[in-house]
Amino acid sequence: MDGATVSLVDVHEGEQVCVVDILGGCGLASRLEALGIRPGTNIIKRSEMFMKGPVTVEAHGTQVAIGYGMASKILVRPVGKKPNKPSGKNGDIRQDITA
Amino acid sequence: MRILLMGNPNVGKSAVFSRLTGTQVIISNYSGTTVEFTKGSTVLRAGETAEVIDVPGTYSLEATSKAEEVAVDMLDGMLDEGDIVVNVVDATHLERNLYLTLQLLERNVPVVVALNLWDETKHKGISINVDRLQEILGVPVIPTSALTGEGIDVLVNRISEVAKDASGKRKLSGDGKRPGARSADERWAEIGRILAEVQKITHRHHTFLDRLEDASIQPVTGLIIAILVLYLSFKTVRLIGEGLIDFVFDPMFEGLLRPVVTRLSIALGSEGFFHDLLIGRLINGEIDFEASMGLLSTGLYVPITMVLPYVFAFYVVLSVLEDVGYLPRLAVLVDNIMHALGMHGYAIVPTILGFGCNVPAALGTRILESRREKFICATMLSIGIPCMAQTAVVIALIGRYGWQYLAIIYGVLFALWLITGLVLNAIMPGSSPPLLMEIPPYRLPHPRVLGKKVWMRIRVFLSDAIPYVLLGVLFVNILHVSGIIDVLGRIFAPILGGLLGLPSEAIVALIMGFLRKDVAVGMLSPLGLSVRQLVVAVIVLTAYFPCAATYVVLLKELGAVDMLKSALIALIAAFGAGALTNIVMSRTVPVAYIFVGIFLLIAVVILVTRALKTTKLKYSEAQSEDGKSASAM
Numbered sequence: 001m002d003g004a005t006v007s008l009v010d011v012h013e014g015e016q017v018c019v020v021d022i023l024g025g026c027g028l029a030s031r032l033e034a035l036g037i038r039p040g041t042n043i044i045k046r047s048e049m050f051m052k053g054p055v056t057v058e059a060h061g062t063q064v065a066i067g068y069g070m071a072s073k074i075l076v077r078p079v080g081k082k083p084n085k086p087s088g089k090n091g092d093i094r095q096d097i098t099a
Numbered sequence: 100m101r102i103l104l105m106g107n108p109n110v111g112k113s114a115v116f117s118r119l120t121g122t123q124v125i126i127s128n129y130s131g132t133t134v135e136f137t138k139g140s141t142v143l144r145a146g147e148t149a150e151v152i153d154v155p156g157t158y159s160l161e162a163t164s165k166a167e168e169v170a171v172d173m174l175d176g177m178l179d180e181g182d183i184v185v186n187v188v189d190a191t192h193l194e195r196n197l198y199l200t201l202q203l204l205e206r207n208v209p210v211v212v213a214l215n216l217w218d219e220t221k222h223k224g225i226s227i228n229v230d231r232l233q234e235i236l237g238v239p240v241i242p243t244s245a246l247t248g249e250g251i252d253v254l255v256n257r258i259s260e261v262a263k264d265a266s267g268k269r270k271l272s273g274d275g276k277r278p279g280a281r282s283a284d285e286r287w288a289e290i291g292r293i294l295a296e297v298q299k300i301t302h303r304h305h306t307f308l309d310r311l312e313d314a315s316i317q318p319v320t321g322l323i324i325a326i327l328v329l330y331l332s333f334k335t336v337r338l339i340g341e342g343l344i345d346f347v348f349d350p351m352f353e354g355l356l357r358p359v360v361t362r363l364s365i366a367l368g369s370e371g372f373f374h375d376l377l378i379g380r381l382i383n384g385e386i387d388f389e390a391s392m393g394l395l396s397t398g399l400y401v402p403i404t405m406v407l408p409y410v411f412a413f414y415v416v417l418s419v420l421e422d423v424g425y426l427p428r429l430a431v432l433v434d435n436i437m438h439a440l441g442m443h444g445y446a447i448v449p450t451i452l453g454f455g456c457n458v459p460a461a462l463g464t465r466i467l468e469s470r471r472e473k474f475i476c477a478t479m480l481s482i483g484i485p486c487m488a489q490t491a492v493v494i495a496l497i498g499r500y501g502w503q504y505l506a507i508i509y510g511v512l513f514a515l516w517l518i519t520g521l522v523l524n525a526i527m528p529g530s531s532p533p534l535l536m537e538i539p540p541y542r543l544p545h546p547r548v549l550g551k552k553v554w555m556r557i558r559v560f561l562s563d564a565i566p567y568v569l570l571g572v573l574f575v576n577i578l579h580v581s582g583i584i585d586v587l588g589r590i591f592a593p594i595l596g597g598l599l600g601l602p603s604e605a606i607v608a609l610i611m612g613f614l615r616k617d618v619a620v621g622m623l624s625p626l627g628l629s630v631r632q633l634v635v636a637v638i639v640l641t642a643y644f645p646c647a648a649t650y651v652v653l654l655k656e657l658g659a660v661d662m663l664k665s666a667l668i669a670l671i672a673a674f675g676a677g678a679l680t681n682i683v684m685s686r687t688v689p690v691a692y693i694f695v696g697i698f699l700l701i702a703v704v705i706l707v708t709r710a711l712k713t714t715k716l717k718y719s720e721a722q723s724e725d726g727k728s729a730s731a732m
Contacts, residue, residue: 036194036287054534064535065316065537065538067434067438
């Protein structure tokens, strides 16, 4: 289950990943956070538009489109390719994140 | 007392508002439909009236756009005793929605939670223990389905109850029953705990809509779907619009109005001031509804027969696209292109609204985050996007010469729109903010809700357009009679004749264009212009200035200085494009070459702006070594 930390843009479509860190200013982090995307959140990458277009992810059952530049600043870690489980898993996953 | 409806975008606050107040407001299936707060009133259980305020959606109480700012300001301003926040929550996305709920509870304002979209939870395999949720949150939680009205009466009852003891409780507050401000981490941890207790999700199979959702944001299938959707939309608008004109409105006018106005015309003696004002000038001894320019002829014919069918058709199609939830997906698809124009993909939403009417489109630019983005979007909108009212008259007037002339007009306008964006993006400091938006699930439109929305938009059109059209016709008649038009014609003859190849009488259309574009285009009809002159005049008319109603909104949204800049850009663009089209078309160039020319022009502009951008970037990098982190944003 362990994998290296990569940028969200390098993840394959359909893969479930866990957000490790959000680089960039706190403005970016707080906007993502308001949508429920924050370190410790499990998300599924749904699609990526051609020519560095927006990345669409599913977080908490909602689809969110994220501009490419923004997506490249989201660091994630693969957690396996299972479809998303019911939520309520935030707490335990965050334990094993090391910066 | 006041009731504030607050919640995340696209959870149905406006639908709840409609239910509570009976006031109709536009509701759609995407974030940011409501950009301004709307007020209405409702009667509570005790017979007391309360003011209900529909607040724009916000994910948190830290605002990131103008629309969200409005929401937070509303809450800050509302600290009167007895006021209540109804937190509308999307039951199918409880986890994300609860963040705002917790923030609201921390503020110590009386809150009632409406668990909206309740009917959808069943299809989605979500079960929520409402009683437990109510217990944990410590405030009333009421499941509702605003579209069908389910649960609204219970909501009203609970609001009445809370309102009754809220005024008493408020004075006691401060004893710290509820937790004070917490950190985001604490809030999310709390949400995790709450959900573990109250929510169960059972796995369900993917439906056809789910698959369509995925397909429309994939590069290849997404593009195919977009082309298909736009093509079908266009076809449907033409089909409905033309059908209504040919089989309903035109026969109705010919059968009902013509006999009446003909008799009136004879009674008035076929000429004279009153005849011209009411019936207009006779053309070949007959009343020409398009060109006579009388209040009862053209004044009624243009808005009702020529324009209304197309406006209706457009809004039917637009409303379906809105309610299905397609527009945000289009935004994902065009995000790249829009970035080259200085905006992110979501700017496509107000742009598409603009094809109906520029007024709601100008208001819609509020969903864009930065001032720069708003300015670019609004300027491009007022230059390159003709509203449906104008389009309808253009189709009637120029369509008869062949589709290629319509293609030239819309090709040139599209090029203008594109070039305006490219140039503004290159010369204005700053860059476009990144796209970040929620994509709503596809939903099947609710026929009753859809019908209401179309009717509302039609009503706005009728009540706004017809008075303006009549006023315009009256105004032009006065200009004619007083001779002012001849004076103005002589003054502007060099520009009109020399630059655009138009007769000096065309000034009347340009003056009318300040007021209404549809009548302005209609006024070209009695001038006996060649098709080249018509094409040039329509291009200039579209681009040179927004209509009065749009102007007022833009002035408010952009401020006087920016509006002046925007208007100047529009003037230059309009007359430049008009002159160029005139030159090219007077050489009888085939349509194909014109399009090659447009493409070349766009390519040149892209290359030049690219070069400009890179030199500017290098310059700014050299300027500040340590400013790296700031510019990296």
